[in-house]
Amino acid sequence: MIWHLVALAAAGLGAAGIGFLLRAASGRKLPKWIVPVFAGMGMLTYQIYYEYYWFEHKQSQLPASSVVVATEQQQAIWRPWTYLLPMTVGFSVVDRSNLAEVQLDDNQIKRFILYRFQKEYVDLVSHQPHLLNCDTQELVPEADDGSLRPELMRKLDSDDPLYLAVCR
Incomplete structure (x- = not known):
């Protein structure tokens, strides 16, 4: 977080320097307010870049076996550009190298951990173990104590990315 603030300040100072050089090159014909306008635009540009690059950056930090x-x-009224290009604020990942297979009554059952990344002021990461019956496409989360939570069971479609990542 501190490095994000340092980069934001550097972008503002760099853009203000460009505004100052433009004003000096014009023989001071450009108005004085051009310097703070450039500083603000530089910081806004960096912030927009950072928010859109967050997903790619987090994805690059994951192991190669992650899907x-x-x-x-998400779209937000205080970020009007997100209505044109919505911003990724969260994603779920399965690490295929940690899949465990269980045969039970001729059903192929896979145990895996589903990781959830959420973009907040501090990035949040949560994880929860699940069981997926690859034959019936039923997904059941596990509780913290390792017991199953059948009341939260849901059936996945055959083209669901989670089903394809775990069972194919």
């Missing part, structure tokens, strides 16, 4: 199975995009 993104869901993304969440």
